[in-house]
Amino acid sequence: MAYSITSLCVNCFACMDVCPSRAIAEAKPHFVVDARTCTHCEGDYADAQCASICPVEGAILDPDGLAANPPGSLTGIPPERLLALAACSPA
């Protein structure tokens, strides 16, 4: 398995610019990782570059399919706080 991008992606190009394998492409509705080209950055960097620069929690999944940046890990906003806000705002 490779890294992958979810629908939470905001199409900011950051991951594409830093990917050492050029495995990430602009696409609709959001950027995609080419699973055959992705190397997990092994041999290039200690950390997967896409997961290290992505600003959106949950937008990048690691090879196990888990969020590389789980809720709260980037913004510092406690996830329960976000849930509470979502619950009281009109959809």
Added chain:
Amino acid sequence: MELKVLGPAKPAAGGCAKGSCGSTADQMAHLPEAIRDRVKNHPCYSEEAHHHYARMHVAVAPACNIQCNYCNRKYDCANESRPGVVSELLTPDQAVRKTLAVAAAIPQMSVLGIAGPGDPLANPARTFETFRQLSETAPDIKLCVSTNGLSVPEHVDELVRHNIDHVTITINCVDPEVGARIYPWIFWKNRRIRGRKAAEILIEQQQRGLEMLVARGVLVKVNSVMIPGVNDEHLPEVSRVVKEKGAFLHNVMPLIAEAEHGTYYGVMGQRGPTQAELTALQDACGDMNMMRHCRQCRADAVGLLGEDRGQEFTMARIDAMAIDYAAAMERRAAIHAAIEAAREDGRAQQAAMTAPAAVPAGTRPVLIAVASAGQGLVNQHFGHAREFLVYEAGPAGVRFVGHRKTDQYCVGSSTCGDAGTALERTIRALAGCEVVLCSKIGIEPWGALEAAGIQPNGEHAMEPVEAAAAAVYREMFEAGALDAAPAAQIA
């Protein structure tokens, strides 16, 4: 280096020793002519210029290399006006087409900036390709960039090569302890770095970048976001440090934080400063040249500073426009020359009208709101004003102190939930002002303003703003209105 020009300013006649104090026309007066010349038609660098010249931002830089607690990278809304927000991301080619189209349609345009929605220098290929093409096709347009500073040192050569004359660095702190409460992480040397270490690196890069740019003769403005309880007490120190290093202008802006923006500060209930707190801090920033006319515009804003005409220039519309670029450039040159001539006249008129200050020192100052559609004149109908310029008139003269927006969907938690009319909101936004100058005003708002303790005045229509404010102040003095404290206002 010749650019370290900020100190010691001659005390203005009237006693205030601050270089940033005194009338706005004088604000740039202590700068060497070479620098005044470089900022005189830049709306974001010269308070006076912003009445006359337009700017635009092109959104070619979506990636960012840091996270700030006042920013939410998921946000994208056509109705919001604040930094980091855009409607339409552009490729460099599209950005160039848009710039040329706008500069043809709005000949007052003098400046093209790249300010995001991420960080321009975290998108060097897209940013510099845009600059490269524009310096060839629109050499009369000034190019500038606004950055968080992390990548300035590695790009200084390229910035200079593209003739980027003006760089803005957002510096919110020079102390990593403070920085750790503003920046949760940075992307640095291929790793995500967090906490105090991240702030240390960012601060070091910002300060080094500032020094390198100044050494190369680039004009550097520093932006700081005022965050009460986080960096408000620290910002005078920031101002002192960046001035010492050669920044020539400091722009302290209020934090914008609402829960619905989804930012860390918004969600966690961090408040922004009040207008009074912001003014007090700006006044406390020593004798640094302070900027007070910033509108905190979007990363795709178009037009004069108080307006945003971005909706008129979507890519779909631009593709349908037929533009003669060479003719547009000639027209711009003619319009800019006319603006300069009018400004010269305005200055002469201003000087003639404000010259003999008949009001004795020690008389209390008055805040005067002005409805202006540009050109530095009292030339807007009260009901059409989406913002008011606020001037403080006193015995020593008239100085610009800020602006008040009237079109905000929410002007603060204290007013949330009540069904205030637009007029009531406007009156609340004008709290503290004793007079409002406009070209015309309807009977209903006239009565409501008077009842709220704010005197409407349409007698100075089409006059230069500062001269009109000075005249009103003299009239108030002569009428004995300055003997007593201001009338209590009903908010």
